[in-house]
Amino acid sequence: MPLIKMATAARRARVGSTNTIRRALLAAGVPLVTLSPGEFAVEEADLNRYLLNRQNEPPAPPKPTRKYNPAETTGGKPKPKGRRQ
DSSP, X not given: OOEEEHHHHXXXXXXXXXXXXXXXXXXXXXXXXXXEXXXXXXXXXXXXXXXXXXXXXXXXOOOOOOOOOTTTSOOOOOOOOSOOO
């Protein structure tokens, strides 16, 4: 099986970085191969299986956003009255 480096895997998965795809693959249980310290690769069949499973899953629910409520905020830091003499 041909090995695919993380940079190529990230481009195929359309994610932001190599670290993101590495973490996602590890979380999904996909075995990674260490090429040299700090450099990883994944087998092509495993990557294709991961991408197909990711497409078939329903999208994650949106994260709740915090609404701005001015009553919750505390006042700013009090300003000094002036220069001491």
